[in-house]
Amino acid sequence: MRRILLASLAPISAIVFSLIVASIALMLVGRSPITAFGAMWDFARTSTSVASMINRAVPLYISAVAVAVGFQMGLFNIGVEGQYLLAALFAGWVGGNIVLWAPLHIAVILAVAIIVGMTWSGIAGALKVTRGVHEVISTIMLNFIGFSVIAFLLLNYFKDPNGSSLNLATPPLPPSGQLPNLNWLFGALGFSEPRGIDLHGFAVFAIVVGVFYYLLVWRTRFGYELRASGINPGAARMAGVDPNRMIMNTMLISGGVAGLVGLAAVFGNLQSYTQDFPRNLGFNGIAVALLGRNHPVGMALGALLFGFMDRSALILDLKDTPKEVVTIMQGVVVLAVVIAYEVVNRFIERLEIRSAAEATREAVEGAAA
């Protein structure tokens, strides 16, 4: 029990710390933090807000999972950003140009997104395996290159010829490619349905991704080898884990998952890839992965926390409070949480070694007796 408390200390203290920083920022500009946070809390408690929160959390969560897969073996996929944008472009384009039996149509869109994401991350993987190029650098470069590729394709080949020239977009998804919303869930649970905002059906896929991630990492041999490679590449190699293949597979899986991030918007409110497609989900996904310590449930909580902050921040403008304070909170919480984990970890490690050593001593004495 003491250990549980110790371990939850890190995220909780990080959140508290970020609240304090945000409060100071607010007080410095002469606003009352209590009023502000109170307003946020009240505002977030409507079905509409909950739906919005979840909609925001879904792509963040998937993005976090994509990053976390890499983290498990010490690979940094900073390229989720480029991978999901590129994947969403292709998925939106393919999805908008075909009409199929609905489940098949959706499957095709998913497949395209996954394959494109994999392709883009695969380049980074291949560069690392064959040329030893560090994936952090190559994925940063690939992000920028990806933006250019998107611009080129969207402008020249992928834009909807019937669409507005003001905001270039791929053709909208035909009905067979659309996912139903989940608003009935609120009714089924006895709450009022959200107004104006749909709880996007794509949320289901986030859960699928989470389950997939959990099973993959903690229940399969592949996941075991993945974690082993992350903890000790040398030992994993001696144990018959081919590091190159592992790097490649991990990058591919990470990129495949990353490919799904943008579908939250494609299947959600946009119904196509548009020129002003949501950005920065890749980087915020890293933050969520850190917050949730790469754990499937932890990251879900982290994503929901970010969703909550983003949604409830909206009310601040109506309270004449700069809602940007929330972005500060997000930055601080990420930094604070990694520091807190580091500190708590060291503490726990020491405790653990000591208690194991004690247990060992007891075992020895027991054997001697």
Place this chain on the structure above:
Amino acid sequence: MRTRFMRKGVYVALMLAFALVAAACGGGTNETTTSTAATGGTETTTTTTAAPGASTTTTTEPAGMPGEGVKVGMAYDIGGRGDKSFNDSAAAGLDRAKEEFGIEVQELEPTAGGENREENLRLLAEGGFDPIFAIGFAFAEGVDRVAQDFPDTTFAIVDSVVEQPNVLSLVFAEHEGSALVGAAAALKSQTGTIGFIGGVNIGLINKFEAGYRFGAEYVKPDIEILSTYLTEPPDFSGFNDPAKGKEAALAMFEQGADVVYHAAGGSGTGLFQAAKEFTEQGGSKVWGIGVDSDQYNTVDPELRDYVMTSMLKRVDVAVYTTIKNFVEEVPQDPITVFDVKADGVGYSTSGGFVDDIVPQLEELKQKIIDGMVTVPDTLE
């Protein structure tokens, strides 16, 4: 930390915490539901009046003004107030209406990425604001949806057409205004070369370039026109990169252009700085042309001498007129095109730099108004 059971423990603890939170949420939601039923409309438990004293932009003028009781909401696009561009222009119209009619206003700005545009509209609608302005074409889909959910609220969208009974579409003929400044550029050019700087290579900005080219070539068929876009979508930094704007402008000046027009939002400041720098460093006198608002009035005073004219896009007029009509209960057309004819676009004469060519410009203007000349709104 590293052992499994401990990790689990952490998450169990956190899950418990969140479960409590969720329970609290649930309670709140249920209460809201009942209150929704009672008030028969808005669901949100918070309104702008919930925190007295916390609000400074929401002000109510003394009684007796015609607009008393009218609550106008305005959702800006990225950049918001102070962008020296169309958001500012819209704000100016709003300020004027507030002054004259004593309306209550609420302004919202989107996040840096602009993901919450629709939610801002919805917040305003739920807060009982009517009419609600959406500044920018990016709001189109959001307005379309929110308008259906709030059929009794009037929405107005700038720069896009949304076909809903309760939506007023306020669109501008930027190409017509650009044609006028294009003509001005060509007429004033000594070198026979002029330039255009676009922020981001997108359709909206192409429209400016198309009009500009047309106007210039209309008055001087052999004019040479240089054109540069600072970035390609999805990289929208071209609207926010004055450094690149300045370099692009310098290049044009060095290549012989002496008048350059920009449609590059915040990067445009760089144009006027480049003009000043180039002129002062012994080059001949060169000019910049502003966009959207009368930039003679918005740039730093020392740059004024380089703002030859500005293509005016009277978002302020559109906003003001729409509010005025609303307050006075004058019926409005679903689509209002603010073109040269309606004086929704035009050119500015501040500084008096174009006074000598006003007759020619007015002549072109009249031809456009009369339909004798049709300005293209796309390149090619």
Place this chain on the structure above:
Amino acid sequence: MTDMRTEIETSSAPAWAANRWMRLAALIIGGVLLLAVVQSVSDTSELTTSGTWAAALRLSVPIMLAGLGGMFSERSGIVNIGLEGMMIAGTWFGAWAGWSYGPWQGVLLGVAGGAVFGLIHAIATVTFAVDHIVSGVAINILAAGSMRFLSVVTYTPESGGGATQSPGIKSQIATFDVPVISDFFNWLEAKRIFFVSDASGIIAGLTSNLSWLTVIGLAIVPLSWWVLWRTAWGLRLRSCGENPYAAESLGVPVLRMKYYGVVISGALAGLGGAYLVVVQAGIYREGMTAGRGFLGLAAMIFGNWNPVGTMVGSTLFGYADALRLRQNEAVHALLLAVAIVLVLLAVWSAIRRRYTPAIFEGIFGVLFFTWYITTDSVPSQVVAATPYLVTLLVLAIATQRLRMPAADGLRYRKGEAV
């Protein structure tokens, strides 16, 4: 180019040095000649004009400063991908002080703003041994968010300012022409003599209308080389990036040195941001750094963690950008230049009996030539991606030659030597 740079690192006999400078000179002359040839063959004018090179210089300085910043950090063993965030802080504080007091105050505060975020990075990575990449990502998020917050509370009430933009700064930093040289070469450039005028254009571009801040920025290149490779302090800093435990065992205060490295890193990135505001833009605009921090990182890697190399890398990026902003045909002409370089490389490799690279270089040379012949312009998106593609190619081709500090990115805790 890579070995040239590695040689700079090792102090060596004068004969070597002479040879090195000769090769550098040969390279520069060859490069100018190439540009001159390409320019006369293709229908362009901007490849070697003074305007292009002046623009390239201004565009490359912020990238270079970020890159030099990254170098200080990584030489002390701390990976810094938070450069972008530190640069953002530099732009905001530079503009704020520039608007409130004046341009030089803007520079100072911009440097301080960057240094503050450098300090945060140092606290996280050095004191708390947090993963460097993680902290860098967090810094980027934090900097963007807090600068927007500051804008909202500071600029919104001001005329000309807003949530995304500051009012203009008070005045500009003075500019000057290098006496005689600038005039002479400007005169020579105008003569339109093949090669001579091309070379003159480049020299004139680099000596005319210089901002004092540009001069300061450029001076930091030799200065940082001298500091890192010629002073005791620099040796200590580098030793922390190569083997912190060895440094620790000799009484070098490793943690403090790392703090210095990272804070200087932030300060230089902040200076880069301030340069953007004070010299180039005159205002703060949200998002105005536009990835220049990341470009700086790329330039640093391209430059093999060396100041001169970093400068070469950022000049390359700045030049590509300047060309794109000035004349699209010029960018197209560069295809021809690339093709020629590749073919020459192929011939060189063939002479040295390295046939596999020769074949590849030859094939790519022909491909670039075909591209040049069959098209009239390069899609601007391709140009925008060029710096990143080049960096990726350099990384892929020259990995063995690149040498990052041996302990760069590793977590270090005092007293944990094996």
Place this chain on the structure above:
Amino acid sequence: MTEPRDAVELEGITKTFPGVVANDDVDLTVREGEIHAIVGENGAGKSTLMKILYGMQSPDDGVIRIRGDVVHFRSPKDAIARGIGMVHQHFMLADNLTVLENLVLGSEPRRGPALDFESARTRIVELGSLYGMPLDPDELVETLTVGERQRVEILKVLYRGADILILDEPTAVLVPQEVDELFKNLRRLKDEGVTILFISHKLEEVLAIADSITVMRQGRTVATVSPADVDVHQLAELMVGSELPTPETTESTVTDVVELSVVGLGSRNEDGRWDIEDITFDIHRGEVVGVAGVEGNGQSALVDTLLGVRRADAGSISLAGSDITEASTRDRRGAGVGIIPADRHRQGLLLPAPLWENAMLGHQWLVPYAKGPWVDKKGARDRTAEIIDRFGVIAPGPDVPAVALSGGNQQKLIVGREMIAEPSLLVAAHPTRGIDVGAQADVWDEIRNARRAGLAVLLISADLEELLGLSDTLYVIFRGRFVAQLDPRTVTPDELGAYMTGVGVSR
């Protein structure tokens, strides 16, 4: 002033780490100008004691006196100021810096803020010739040989004016000729008045060089003796507290069946140089083939190539008659190759992971650890409990992290997980390195038992006694080649040493 002062006095030094007492009330006195050896097994607390003396760690209790003055070192800087210098077992050098830079780091001669390269260069050349250790100050350290690097380390200390020199296992990485050279240098240093503390567990060397010897055992000083008064056996007894265990095997169990056959094996490194070349040997079932050699002569390349962790660029490997030259590591392990890696922390264990995850490492696809593509957690835990039980691993249970175990128990876990899989070939690299005597004996027993059951073993070790005692056949590896095949029953240490240092090759 005729009476030599004591250079170093340690009194009642105590240092505990979580769960371990590294130094327990240690006393040590070192006279001015002598070579004082400190001997003890791995883990006896020698290194910790020296780190305390050098200011890298601070003692929990006790007094340090340098030439009579009580001192409190907070960092090596303080120790350096007192004239103490330390040469670490793992060299503390930055490869990408020059000899000069490595030498002057931390106490640079300056001209203003600039480093005065000229005077540094002069000083280094001077020092080098004074102590007979010439070095080119402008060479990059990465290009130096091991012996040269050690010289850099020693000069580094002398450069700082140290007159108390701590050498931590200086001979571990040297070939005998280099050891001779080192000892010559040390005597010269002593003549110049330098006090030397010499840490070792090689008793012959200690007897050859030291003026006095302090023996440590389990964190305590057991005795201080003069080399004239003791012989190797007495010293060894002091060190371990009992007779050294002999790994000697009694009867041969070698069969006629060839399990592993290696022909002409070679492997190149990234620079294209052959790390191992033209290696040919067989191992029969029930046979232990030993490989002797000074470290760094291709042993790790040999192990890696056999395991398939690195490519074979020449030659072939066959296991039980089938060619596995191109097989993946995973296939080789599946075919019955077990491995006790040289460095258990880097190559053998997942330290923060629980024991059961460590036990399945290298066997993760096999029942009972896996069921198809899934991990069988219950099966793995049960099997781990079995290993703990059968191989005498002292651990609370299969769920504790491996990091919590002592070195010996970690090693027993590795041996256990390999043995329980019943391999047909065991590659054992330094199987008893750094573990206590009891565990050492257990590991030897395991190898002997498995050999009796028909296991083929490739034993690579730096411990000659272990090699001679366990091997049926002995090869010597030198510069990547097998330079001799010897009979461990008849070979003399001199002969072996000659081959190991390459002297024997020319004969």
